[in-house]
Amino acid sequence: MCTYSNPATDEGSTTAYLVANVTVRSAEKTKAYAAAAGPTLAAHGREVILDGQLF
Secondary structure (H helix, E strand, O other): EEHHHHHOOOOEEEOOOOOOOOOOOHHHHHHHHHHHHHHHHHHHHOOOOOOOOOO
């Protein structure tokens, strides 16, 4: 779930969900991507909700 609010206008927030069906072709590249993406999302107050297995 991603929630965005505009601090400049203090307007309400918008929630978005991304649903994906992913085929992993390179486990090593996927692990590297996940290692980088997680902290990037967290730094912006976002979270990953995962239903399934991620290496």
